[in-house]
Amino acid sequence: MIRAVAFDVGETLISDDRGWGAWADWLGVRRHTLSALVGAVVAQGRDNADALRLVRPGIDVEAERAKMERAGCGERLEESDLYPDVRPALTALRDAGLRVVVAGNQTTRAGELLRALNLPADAIATSGEWGVAKPAEAFFARTVELAGSPASEVLYVGDHPQNDVLPARAVGLRAAHLRRGPLGHLWAGSQDARAADVRVTSLTELVNVVGNL
Template identity: 65%
Template sequence: MIRTFAFDVGETLVRDDRYWASWADWLHVPRHTVSALVGAVVARGQDNAEALRLIQPGIDPSAAYQAREEAGRGEHLDETDVYEDVRPALSALREAGARVIIAGNQTVKAGALLRALDLPADLIATSGEWGVAKPSPAFFERLVAQADVPADEILYVGDHPQNDILPAQAAGLRTAHVRRGPWGCLWADDPTVIEAADHRIDSLTDLIPLAGQ
């Protein structure tokens, strides 16, 4: 039985457009340049921060992030960043008796921004707040502890095989891969994803019939 639905954040619940566009503007390069480089480095298995280093060799992403915050050009989220199916899907899951957790690789500030959106979730947490990030097994151990149910009663929903589907499966959770955003579309029909994901969905509303199963 699935008693808890846990969700990745970027390109699962919210669009990443604004985040990377703001980095492009800060670095004074075309937005398409950043988007294309992020796609390229992630597709070849590198951390997305490598895209910033390609644009500006020697950049310290953490220091640059802090500089943006101090300049008033830091992280921002509002309702326009949230995918249209998020509120109806999460609300329906809770109405069906399931617990909803949002937990992804985001900063401490992003956690506060997500909570300010008042999404229909029982818990919202980020890797910055937990001090551990995906794909570390410790991230999923923390998630299971927070859910307070056996791992196989949790369905983790995400778009990225290496950060979401494969480590969640290895931790004993059930998984759902969403065909959404660049990574979700890129790997939707990958044999590894097909084998590892318990469910492959095109919309979060596809999860509603799974509540209680």
Template identity: 65%
Template sequence: MIKCIVFDIGETLVHDDRYWALWADWLGVPRHTLSALVGAVVAQGRDNADALRLLKPDIDISAEYAAREAAGRGEHLDETDLYGDVRTALAALRDLGVRVVIAGNQTKKAAGLLRALDLPADLVATSGEWGCTKPSAEFFTRVNDVAGGALPRETVYVGDHPANDTLPAAAYGFRTAHLRRGPRGHLWAEDPAVAAAADWVVDSLHDLVDIARRENDL
């Protein structure tokens, strides 16, 4: 039985093209250069932010983020940032009676931007609001708290990032769906650790609708 499905945000619901493009523009480097560096650190299993540190070793990312916001060149999300299957898949899940939650490692501002998109979800929350980040057990405890009473084995966490999503969510006791989307999603989809931890590896959010129907005998 699946009562609740919880979605990561970056490269699960929204693609990160604009995010990295804005950083490249701010730092005054070609967008392709930063994109390539992001790919390199992903392949090495490093944090995305290391791509910024490769460009500017002494960068204070928090200070630069604040400067971007002050200059009116900060975070932005609109309909064009969503993957094409997001609205239809989330709406279909809710029509099946599944609780839909969005919860990922994002800022407080990102939470507001996501809520402004009026997605078909029961709840939107971010690490910036909760004061804890993936892959910590505290984050997944908060996920469990907002699952609407669903037990961990009745909850599916969906994401593209093995170290932040699939592995820690499975360790907490949730069922997991590894999404083959974005650099990490594609790169690690065949990894043995991911295959062992994930209940499903999916190529589209619409796959989750079919999974929910089967698991709930609908």
């Protein structure tokens, strides 16, 4: 029985358009150029931050992020960044008696911004706050703690098979692959995506499938 549902953040709850657009503007390249580079490195199985390194070789991503913050061009999250199904789905899951948590590979600042949105979630945490990121086993161990249920009773929902589905399954969680965003669509037909307990195209589908797991 599933007692808790944990959600990835980027391209699961929020669109990454604003974030990548801010990077493109900061680095002085066309948004389409950076977007295409992100797609290229992802298709090659590389870290999406490698797209920034292609634009500016030798860039220190974290140092540059700090410069953006100081210049007033740092991270922002607004209601419009949420996918339309987020609030209805999370609310429905909580109404069904499930604990809803959010845990993704984001910065400490992103954690603050997510909490400021007052999502219908019982707890929110990020890799920046924990000091450990996906796909590390320790990240999912922390997610289980946040969920407050045994791993086998927690469903982790994300768009990236290699960062979400496989490592979640490896430590005993159940997993849902969401066909959303570049990664979700690119890997939807892969063997890794098929390793998920369920595959969905909308978060609202979870309300109906969780009871069958």
